[in-house]
Each structure stands twice: as C-alpha cells, then as structure tokens.
Amino acid sequence: MLDKYFDELEVGTRAVSRSRTITEADIVMFAAFSGDWYPLHTDKEYAAKTMFGQRVAHGMLVLSVATGLVDMKPGVVAAFYGMDKVRFTAPTFIGDTIRVEAEVLEKSDKGAFGVVTIKQEIKNQRDEVCNSAILKVALNKKPA
Amino acid sequence: MLDKYFDELEVGTRAVSRSRTITEADIVMFAAFSGDWYPLHTDKEYAAKTMFGQRVAHGMLVLSVATGLVDMKPGVVAAFYGMDKVRFTAPTFIGDTIRVEAEVLEKSDKGAFGVVTIKQEIKNQRDEVCNSAILKVALNKKPA
Amino acid sequence: MLDKYFDELEVGTRAVSRSRTITEADIVMFAAFSGDWYPLHTDKEYAAKTMFGQRVAHGMLVLSVATGLVDMKPGVVAAFYGMDKVRFTAPTFIGDTIRVEAEVLEKSDKGAFGVVTIKQEIKNQRDEVCNSAILKVALNKKPA
Amino acid sequence: MLDKYFDELEVGTRAVSRSRTITEADIVMFAAFSGDWYPLHTDKEYAAKTMFGQRVAHGMLVLSVATGLVDMKPGVVAAFYGMDKVRFTAPTFIGDTIRVEAEVLEKSDKGAFGVVTIKQEIKNQRDEVCNSAILKVALNKKPA
Amino acid sequence: MLDKYFDELEVGTRAVSRSRTITEADIVMFAAFSGDWYPLHTDKEYAAKTMFGQRVAHGMLVLSVATGLVDMKPGVVAAFYGMDKVRFTAPTFIGDTIRVEAEVLEKSDKGAFGVVTIKQEIKNQRDEVCNSAILKVALNKKPA
Amino acid sequence: MLDKYFDELEVGTRAVSRSRTITEADIVMFAAFSGDWYPLHTDKEYAAKTMFGQRVAHGMLVLSVATGLVDMKPGVVAAFYGMDKVRFTAPTFIGDTIRVEAEVLEKSDKGAFGVVTIKQEIKNQRDEVCNSAILKVALNKKPA
Numbered sequence: 022m023l024d025k026y027f028d029e030l031e032v033g034t035r036a037v038s039r040s041r042t043i044t045e046a047d048i049v050m051f052a053a054f055s056g057d058w059y060p061l062h063t064d065k066e067y068a069a070k071t072m073f074g075q076r077v078a079h080g081m082l083v084l085s086v087a088t089g090l091v092d093m094k095p096g097v098v099a100a101f102y103g104m105d106k107v108r109f110t111a112p113t114f115i116g117d118t119i120r121v122e123a124e125v126l127e128k129s130d131k132g133a134f135g136v137v138t139i140k141q142e143i144k145n146q147r148d149e150v151c152n153s154a155i156l157k158v159a160l161n162k163k164p165a
Numbered sequence: 166m167l168d169k170y171f172d173e174l175e176v177g178t179r180a181v182s183r184s185r186t187i188t189e190a191d192i193v194m195f196a197a198f199s200g201d202w203y204p205l206h207t208d209k210e211y212a213a214k215t216m217f218g219q220r221v222a223h224g225m226l227v228l229s230v231a232t233g234l235v236d237m238k239p240g241v242v243a244a245f246y247g248m249d250k251v252r253f254t255a256p257t258f259i260g261d262t263i264r265v266e267a268e269v270l271e272k273s274d275k276g277a278f279g280v281v282t283i284k285q286e287i288k289n290q291r292d293e294v295c296n297s298a299i300l301k302v303a304l305n306k307k308p309a
Numbered sequence: 310m311l312d313k314y315f316d317e318l319e320v321g322t323r324a325v326s327r328s329r330t331i332t333e334a335d336i337v338m339f340a341a342f343s344g345d346w347y348p349l350h351t352d353k354e355y356a357a358k359t360m361f362g363q364r365v366a367h368g369m370l371v372l373s374v375a376t377g378l379v380d381m382k383p384g385v386v387a388a389f390y391g392m393d394k395v396r397f398t399a400p401t402f403i404g405d406t407i408r409v410e411a412e413v414l415e416k417s418d419k420g421a422f423g424v425v426t427i428k429q430e431i432k433n434q435r436d437e438v439c440n441s442a443i444l445k446v447a448l449n450k451k452p453a
Numbered sequence: 454m455l456d457k458y459f460d461e462l463e464v465g466t467r468a469v470s471r472s473r474t475i476t477e478a479d480i481v482m483f484a485a486f487s488g489d490w491y492p493l494h495t496d497k498e499y500a501a502k503t504m505f506g507q508r509v510a511h512g513m514l515v516l517s518v519a520t521g522l523v524d525m526k527p528g529v530v531a532a533f534y535g536m537d538k539v540r541f542t543a544p545t546f547i548g549d550t551i552r553v554e555a556e557v558l559e560k561s562d563k564g565a566f567g568v569v570t571i572k573q574e575i576k577n578q579r580d581e582v583c584n585s586a587i588l589k590v591a592l593n594k595k596p597a
Numbered sequence: 598m599l600d601k602y603f604d605e606l607e608v609g610t611r612a613v614s615r616s617r618t619i620t621e622a623d624i625v626m627f628a629a630f631s632g633d634w635y636p637l638h639t640d641k642e643y644a645a646k647t648m649f650g651q652r653v654a655h656g657m658l659v660l661s662v663a664t665g666l667v668d669m670k671p672g673v674v675a676a677f678y679g680m681d682k683v684r685f686t687a688p689t690f691i692g693d694t695i696r697v698e699a700e701v702l703e704k705s706d707k708g709a710f711g712v713v714t715i716k717q718e719i720k721n722q723r724d725e726v727c728n729s730a731i732l733k734v735a736l737n738k739k740p741a
Numbered sequence: 742m743l744d745k746y747f748d749e750l751e752v753g754t755r756a757v758s759r760s761r762t763i764t765e766a767d768i769v770m771f772a773a774f775s776g777d778w779y780p781l782h783t784d785k786e787y788a789a790k791t792m793f794g795q796r797v798a799h800g801m802l803v804l805s806v807a808t809g810l811v812d813m814k815p816g817v818v819a820a821f822y823g824m825d826k827v828r829f830t831a832p833t834f835i836g837d838t839i840r841v842e843a844e845v846l847e848k849s850d851k852g853a854f855g856v857v858t859i860k861q862e863i864k865n866q867r868d869e870v871c872n873s874a875i876l877k878v879a880l881n882k883k884p885a
Binding site (some may be wrong): 024041047050054055056057058059060061066067072079080081082084086088089090093095098099100101102103104105106107108109142 | 185191195198199200201202203204205208211216223224225226228229230232233234237239242243245246247248249250251252253265274
C-alpha cells in the first residue's frame with residue numbers, strides 16, 4: 022500500500038501483504054536488539070506458568086515485522102507520523118505466520134504532500150487479529 | 166517503572182530510564198530484522214536528498230529500543246494492552262542517545278490485576294522529544 | 310524483475326532495484342554469519358597494507374545483498390537454478406551504496422513453468438560495475 | 454585449501470572442510486541480512502505447499518556459509534575473481550549439515566601471484582551435492 | 598547485585614538473577630559473533646558422537662549471558678577487574694534455562710572506590726551448577 | 742594452538758592468532774546478545790565522562806572474540822575446563838585490532854586424553870596486553 026503515491030490511493034483501497042513465520046530465533050533476536058528480555062518472551066519455564074502457557078512474541082516485535090511486510094516504494098513515503106488505537110488482541114506464538122491487511126480510511130491533502138490514515142490489522146494463519154492499529158503516514162505526490 | 170507491582174505505583178509516579186546511543190549498526194540491524202529497508206533509513210545517497218539530510222532511525226526502532234530501556238521485573242507485567250497517540254515528533258539520527266521518561270496517568274483496578282495508563286516520552290541528548298505515546302499495560306498485584 | 314510471472318517478462322525487459330549502503334556493520338555481520346573472517350574484510354591494519362588500502366566487503370556479501378534488493382513476488386519464483394560468469398570487477402568499500410540492474414537475455418518455456426536467463430550487474434554510487442553475473446531462475450506461469 | 458600459497462598447491466590437490474548444521478535461525482538471519490524474505494524460505498505455510506514441502510535455505514546462504522567453512526590463511530588469498538557453472542542441485546533443509554569438498558583443477562602463474570581454478574562441491578550429511586561451482590581465486594606466492 | 602554502590606553491599610549479600618532460556622539461535626549467534634564454530638557447538642552430526650550426545654553451548658556463551666542477567670545500575674560499576682577459578686562444571690544444552698546466583702565474599706576499600714570479590718554460580722532449571730567463578734569488580738561509592 | 746592433538750603439543754609451544762578489528766557494531770551486537778547494556782559500553786555521552794573518555798568493549802566481548810581467533814581442529818578439543826587469573830589489563834576501544842598469543846605452560850596426561858594449561862594474552866595493535874588468562878583445556882590424543 023506504501024508503494025503508491027498519495028494521489029494513487031483512494032479511500033477504501035485495500036492491500037494484503039506477504040506473510041512471515043515468527044520463529045524462536047526472531048524472538049531471541051528481538052529481545053537482543055530491543056534489550057527487552059522480559060521472561061514471558063525469553064524464559065520458557067516462566068512462560069509455561071503464565072496464562073499463555075508458552076513463550077509469546079513481544080508486541081513490538083509483531084508491529085516491527087509488520088512494517089517490513091508492507092511493500093514500500095522509494096520516494097513514496099515522506100514520514101511516519103504516528104499511530105492510534107494500537108491494540109494487541111491475540112498472542113503470537115513461536116511458529117505462527119503473520120501478514121498485514123490494510124485499508125485507507127482517510128486522505129488529507131496538504132499541498133506538496135498528503136497524509137493518509139490507514140487501518141492496519143496483523144493476522145495470523147488462523148485469521149485471528151493479533152494487532153489492530155490506525156496509522157498516519159505522510160506520502161509524497163507522484164512526480165510530474 | 167515496570168519493576169513495581171500495580172499496588173506499588175501511584176498516579177504521578179515518574180521514572181527516567183538509562184540511555185542508549187543509536188548507532189549505524191542499530192539501524193542496519195533493525196532494517197534487517199524488520200525487513201524495512203526503506204532508503205530513508207538505509208541508503209545514505211537517498212537520505213542526503215531528503216528534508217532530513219541524512220539517514221534517520223526507523224520510528225519502530227526507537228519505540229522498540231524504548232521497551233528495553235525501561236526496567237521490568239519478572240512477574241510484574243501481565244500483558245501489554247496497547248498504545249494511543251503515538252507521535253514521532255523529531256528524527257533520531259546516527260549517534261543520538263535516547264532515554265525514556267514515563268509518568269503514571271491513571272490506574273484502574275480490575276480485581277486480580279490492574280491496568281496502568283502511562284505517558285511515555287522518548288528524549289534524546291538534546292532533550293528533544295522524539296516520540297510521545299500513551300501506553301496501557303496490565304500489571305499484577307504484589308504477591309502476599 | 311522477479312515480481313513478474315514467466316509469461317509477463319520479455320527478452321530485453323530491464324529493471325533497476327532500490328539501493329542499499331554497505332556499512333561496516335554489514336561487513337561484520339556477514340563475516341559473523343558466513344564465518345569468513347579473512348583479514349582483508351575484518352582487520353583494518355591488515356587491509357591498509359593490501360592493494361585495496363582499506364577493508365573490502367566480501368564478494369558473497371555483495372551477491373547476497375543483491376538478492377534482497379530485487380523485488381520478488383510470492384508465487385513467482387519456483388527455484389534458483391544457478392549462475393554463470395560471476396565476476397567481481399570492482400571492490401565494495403564501507404560506505405558504498407549498491408543497486409542491481411538486470412535484463413532478461415533468454416526465455417525457455419518448459420511447459421508448466423519457464424526458465425529465464427538474466428544478466429545482472431551490481432553497481433555502486435559511482436556507476437562502477439562491482440559484480441556481473443548471468444542468473445538462471447525458474448519462474449512460474451501466471452495462474453489462470 | 455585457501456590456507457596454502459599458490460606454489461604450495463598442485464593440480465589435483467583436494468580438501469574437505471569442517472561441517473556446519475544449517476538451522477532455522479540461520480535461515481532467518483540470512484533472510485534478515487540479505488533482505489530476501491521470499492516465502493519459500495521464511496513462510497512455513499507457503500513452503501508446505503511447494504514441491505519442497507518445507508522451508509528451504511537460500512541458495513546464496515549455502516554459498517556464503519561455504520566460504521566460511523574453507524580454511525583461509527591471512528596473506529594467502531589476494532582476491533576472489535569469480536565463479537562459473539554455479540548450480541543448485543539439491544535443496545538444503547533446516548537441520549541439514551553441510552561441508553565443502555574442493556579440488557584444484559588448474560593453476561595459472563601470473564608472475565607476482567597466481568590464479569587457481571577450483572572445483573567446489575557443497576555436500577550434506579546424506580552425501581548429496583547441494584551445490585557445485587567452479588571458483589577462480591588469486592593467490593599470493595609464498596614469501597621468501 | 599551490581600545495582601548497588603560499594604558502600605551498599607555487605608559481605609554475605611546474596612542475589613539471584615532473572616533466567617533466560619538458551620536456544621539453538623543463541624548458539625548459532627554466539628558462534629557467529631565469536632567466530633568459534635567448533636563442531637561440538639554447531640554440527641549436530643559431530644556432537645551426536647561425542648560424550649555429550651548433542652550440541653553444547655559454548656562456555657563463553659554461558660559466561661557472556663550471565664553478565665547480562667545480572668542487574669547493573671549506571672554509575673555503580675567502575676571497571677571489571679577479572680575472574681579466578683572459572684570452572685565449567687556441567688554442559689548447557691539447547692533449551693536449558695539459566696540464572697545467576699551471586700554472593701559477596703570480600704570488600705576492599707580503595708579510597709575513592711572499592712573492589713568486591715563475588716562468588717558467582719550459573720545454574721540451570723535442574724539446579725545444576727554449570728559454571729562457578731570468582732569475580733573481581735571495582736564499584737563506585739554512593740554519590741553524596 | 743587448539744588445532745593440534747595433546748601429543749603434538751609440547752610445553753613451550755607458542756602460537757599467534759590472526760587479528761580482528763573490534764568495531765562499534767561488535768559492541769552493539771555483544772550488548773544485544775549478552776543483554777549487558779551497561780552505559781560504559783553503549784552510551785557515548787556517559788562514556789565520555791568516565792576515566793576512559795569513550796565507549797569501551799565489554800571484557801567478555803574481548804574474551805569471546807579471542808576464542809574464535811584461535812585455530813581449532815574438529816576432534817582435537819574434548820572440553821573447556823576453565824580459566825584462572827583472568828585479568829583485564831587495558832581497555833579495548835572501537836577500532837582496536839586484537840590478536841591472541843598463547844603458550845603451553847603444562848601438560849597432564851590423563852590416559853585417554855590430556856589436559857593442557859595455556860597462558861593466553863590478548864594484545865592490540867599497539868602491543869598492549871588487554872587481557873591475560875590461564876586456560877585449562879582437555880585435548881584428545883591423536884587417533885592411531
């Protein structure tokens with residue numbers, strides 16, 4: 022969806038990304054990178070005793086992977102403004118395969134560029150929504 | 166701040182985290198992990214021609230690093246509910262050093278556990294706010 | 310180029326990829342991953358005394374990065390057959406920014422799928438060809 | 454084999470490397486480093502439906518790991534010229550253990566240094582050839 | 598334990614760290630980082646034939662992870678002097694979960710700072726001691 | 742030195758390893774892997790105010806890299822027993838290039854295998870000793 026200029030997107034435009042399997046290696050690498058070694062993610066003895074029963078991927082891991090699943094085209098994205106209503110609605114376990122589904126909710130023309138409001142859902146192979154969020158991204162207009 | 170149980174935190178409790186310098190290696194590693202190689206982050210020729218004039222850390226990198234800067238104590242955090250009003254307000258460049266400042270805005274007792282609403286600001290060594298967000302986290306109560 | 314099915318490509322079709330800056334971190338990470346710590350790549354005292362005068366990216370690093378620069382579409386690529394005439398024609402130094410330019414040389418219909426022969430050149434920001442190669446890739450046909 | 458100077462190698466000299474098990478973590482790390490997240494390598498649902506029936510290591514991963522399995526001695530290798538007839542002849546699956554077998558095919562004295570032509574086969578624990586290639590490497594002569 | 602200034606620790610003070618599960622990914626990443634690809638750690642065919650019967654984590658991996666399990670407070674640690682009687686007393690296998698138990702054995706006031714001698718034991722989920730060591734660390738005194 | 746069987750080494754045998762430059766990326770990757778983000782290593786503002794004046798590599802980073810610099814031959818090393826008198830005697834800064842110098846101090850025949858006591862010094866490009874240690878390693882005897 023981020024491979025189209027502001028003027029190429031319409032309210033209602035939808036896109037589905039490719040998918041990626043979240044592995045044990047991903048959780049270890051994200052814990053390492055972020056420094057977040059909370060035992061729910063990285064201690065299997067601890068995780069086994071929680072309501073989840075096993076290690077769970079970090080919420081920010083899932084959000085971060087989502088940004089890389091979405092196709093982006095150089096020159097299109099000007100800046101990432103922010104997110105609203107980010108909700109982690111289901112856990113992502115080792116071996117789950119996630120994808121991103123997105124829909125343009127609003128467009129706001131700012132002259133030289135525009136801002137799109139996108140509803141993003143991250144779903145797993147069981148079609149459960151793991152995370153939903155509203156994204157605001159500044160997009161360039163198509164060069165003449 | 167996430168090293169205290171629900172009943173140990175008060176509305177208005179504040180905390181400042183340790184700091185971490187964001188390096189070129191961090192940007193490369195986050196691009197690799199997330200799969201987000203947008204050239205603003207990873208192509209120095211491209212970045213030089215944008216309004217930023219140089220490569221910029223991914224917004225999700227900054228948010229992810231923030232989660233690891235905050236002290237967490239095993240057993241305290243039950244689940245990460247979500248975020249609201251996440252705004253990227255200043256770029257993070259290679260060599261910037263960031264920290265997290267947080268304050269408890271609200272507490273909501275749910276019986277067996279509680280939910281805290283936290284205002285989080287990520288600041289750099291020039292005391293600029295790079296990102297602000299409202300976090301909702303479910304915390305356990307202190308074991309008897 | 311690998312985002313198009315066999316029947317969507319023509320002999321002579323050309324494509325240019327996005328670009329990526331090769332950093333010191335990339336060389337360290339590739340040395341680590343591959344296990345190839347040859348000092349031309351990872352010992353700056355040693356490299357300073359060679360004809361290159363500084364550390365040089367591994368040839369296989371450059372080839373590996375190239376595979377990720379090329380757009381690929383799930384379902385299109387069936388298998389990677391091989392390469393011919395792979396030649397490293399210029400060194401890649403820390404800070405160089407590389408891209409891939411490709412052209413379809415031949416198409417061979419195999420019935421259920423097809424094999425394309427691609428001339429690939431990896432170029433840096435000075436438009437020098439760092440590596441040239443002939444690739445053979447099996448592509449699926451567009452689903453009905 | 455690359456731990457011997459040009460004048461220490463003979464046509465017909467053979468060598469077998471140590472072995473390395475290719476893990477799920479290796480595939481994730483190579484996808485991350487290279488940026489090649491093609492779902493045959495990184496989406497287990499997708500891979501299950503291909504002719505391979507499971508995730509397959511990237512061809513370039515196998516070639517890259519091979520370069521690190523071969524013993525190299527500082528000062529011996531002057532430059533990596535290129536490869537010919539690179540063929541991926543069998544898939545490498547998660548858990549396979551690969552090694553490199555090499556034989557000097559030709560030597561060409563260039564005065565100050567020499568070029569050796571090497572036949573390289575990458576084999577797994579079932580002695581299947583996963584990749585074969587002809588390598589051309591410039592080697593220094595033994596210092597007096 | 599390293600989150601307390603020299604004057605806040607007493608001989609006999611004890612601490613137990615959080616725990617971390619050592620995964621196959623950790624062993625691959627440590628082999629990559631350190632360059633130590635000894636097949637006992639990274640070749641499952643080889644490891645199966647040793648007295649351990651399976652791959653074993655590097656001793657230095659276990660020691661390195663231990664340093665990150667211990668809580669440290671910015672400003673407290675002045676320098677890491679060294680270690681004595683470092684003994685690897687039990688193997689760490691893929692899937693084991695380790696923690697650090699430490700006790701202050703001696704304190705030596707050096708005027709502006711102090712040196713503490715710490716007995717450190719790294720234990721797994723079966724309460725076996727995998728490594729024991731005596732550490733010497735220079736700690737700052739509490740700022741007035 | 743660890744590429745020779747117990748009966749191939751003599752008391753007094755010496756060896757010098759290849760060298761490796763320690764980069765900013767190495768420090769970030771080791772902080773990530775180990776979880777040790779102590780600001781002396783990872784916060785350049787903090788480090789600038791210490792007696793070192795800049796970021797310093799972790800002691801365990803230096804020791805870990807040393808294990809990978811030493812040549813090891815599959816089948817030779819049976820087990821790593823431990824270390825004594827490990828002393829960090831000079832800091833390793835970003836850009837320093839380190840090597841390992843080792844000498845066999847003692848040999849002890851245990852029948853089926855033997856234990857060697859090795860004096861190891863890690864030196865930088867200025868020939869300063871950064872770390873010295875006594876290692877004890879169990880080595881196999883040469884197969885008949």
